[in-house]
Amino acid sequence: MGRWEPNARERLVRAAVDLFSERGYDKTTVTEIAERAGLTKTTFFRHFPDKREVLFAGQDILSQLLADGIAAAPESATPLEAVAAGLDAATGIFTQAQREFGPRLRAVVAANSELRERAAAKRDGLASAMTEALRKRGVPDLASALAANLGALAFERGFERWTEPGSEQGFTDLAREALDELRAAAATLG
Amino acid sequence: MGRWEPNARERLVRAAVDLFSERGYDKTTVTEIAERAGLTKTTFFRHFPDKREVLFAGQDILSQLLADGIAAAPESATPLEAVAAGLDAATGIFTQAQREFGPRLRAVVAANSELRERAAAKRDGLASAMTEALRKRGVPDLASALAANLGALAFERGFERWTEPGSEQGFTDLAREALDELRAAAATLG
Numbered sequence: 208m209g210r211w212e213p214n215a216r217e218r219l220v221r222a223a224v225d226l227f228s229e230r231g232y233d234k235t236t237v238t239e240i241a242e243r244a245g246l247t248k249t250t251f252f253r254h255f256p257d258k259r260e261v262l263f264a265g266q267d268i269l270s271q272l273l274a275d276g277i278a279a280a281p282e283s284a285t286p287l288e289a290v291a292a293g294l295d296a297a298t299g300i301f302t303q304a305q306r307e308f309g310p311r312l313r314a315v316v317a318a319n320s321e322l323r324e325r326a327a328a329k330r331d332g333l334a335s336a337m338t339e340a341l342r343k344r345g346v347p348d349l350a351s352a353l354a355a356n357l358g359a360l361a362f363e364r365g366f367e368r369w370t371e372p373g374s375e376q377g378f379t380d381l382a383r384e385a386l387d388e389l390r391a392a393a394a395t396l397g
Numbered sequence: 398m399g400r401w402e403p404n405a406r407e408r409l410v411r412a413a414v415d416l417f418s419e420r421g422y423d424k425t426t427v428t429e430i431a432e433r434a435g436l437t438k439t440t441f442f443r444h445f446p447d448k449r450e451v452l453f454a455g456q457d458i459l460s461q462l463l464a465d466g467i468a469a470a471p472e473s474a475t476p477l478e479a480v481a482a483g484l485d486a487a488t489g490i491f492t493q494a495q496r497e498f499g500p501r502l503r504a505v506v507a508a509n510s511e512l513r514e515r516a517a518a519k520r521d522g523l524a525s526a527m528t529e530a531l532r533k534r535g536v537p538d539l540a541s542a543l544a545a546n547l548g549a550l551a552f553e554r555g556f557e558r559w560t561e562p563g564s565e566q567g568f569t570d571l572a573r574e575a576l577d578e579l580r581a582a583a584a585t586l587g
Binding site: 284285286287288320323324325327328330331347349350352353354356357360388390392393395396397 | 514521537540546582
């Protein structure tokens with residue numbers, strides 16, 4: 208109790224992803240996650256409010272990084288250039304462990320409707336943070352919402368590619384690439 | 398038991414929206430909803446799987462209507478024209494009661510994180526149905542996802558405007574108007 212546990216957070220995430228993959232999300236308890244990680248339940252709750260949030264932790268920090276990156280973009284930046292600056296700023300948050308967990312984590316989320324809903328809400332939350340940051344730059348409401356939406360799609364696609372086995376490019380490159388593809392696709396919608 | 402209850406579904410929705418607005422979503426039970434509607438709990442469960450789905454019923458039908466409308470669009474239609482045809486096809490699902498409930502329903506959803514997550518997932522589900530329908534028309538994956546995303550945003554904005562007190566235009570007009578605005582905004586993103 209109270210003593211410093213090296214890498215507790217990462218150990219808990221690793222244990223949770225392992226157990227969710229092995230037994231399913233519903234059949235895994237917080238006690239089991241803590242045990243597998245060689246930690247106590249108390250330590251678990253110092254890091255996460257509940258079992259579900261092990262999979263979604265960091266959303267607030269991520270929203271803040273995206274918003275800060277958008278705010279710091281040059282005044283002359285277009286809405287999508289500002290979004291790209293937001294994606295650049297978010298890159299520091301990701302760890303090698305997340306890259307490795309990515310595919311299994313996606314499989315766990317895809318298999319559970321509650322987790323899919325939480326994932327959709329997370330994407331919405333990121334888009335809202337970007338919308339607000341764009342509005343503060345004076346971008347009109349609808350253009351802000353739309354650019355933020357493209358940003359959230361690019362973020363998601365970039366993250367997927369970044370976590371694909373064998374992927375070697377950095378997250379920023381992949382997310383910017385996805386944003387460029389989305390911009391090109393937008394021109395074909397008629 | 399088993400006898401036909403006139404307008405049971407609408408009475409249940411009305412009772413639920415009233416109770417959620419008065420007491421909050423968490424403090425309302427299925428039994429109370431049924432009582433307020435002058436119906437039994439059994440009747441409730443003939444119409445809805447649980448309390449939450451009173452607010453989200455009809456998603457499957459709506460997805461189907463959007464997809465069918467997209468499929469039936471002329472071969473020459475651009476992706477966004479096909480999406481507009483989907484929005485046209487969805488218009489028949491809405492009732493006058495939904496128009497009236499709209500603002501209170503949005504307030505109930507906004508006040509509860511579980512409901513906000515469900516709403517985000519619903520939007521995702523509608524976008525997925527439209528993405529799939531566009532792909533079947535031969536629209537490339539990314540353009541399909543993007544057009545469907547604009548469609549989901551237009552749907553949401555159209556529905557919001559349609560349910561604003563004093564609004565008199567039809568849903569289709571408002572959703573198409575929102576889609577046009579999104580298309581115009583897309584051209585300003587840089």
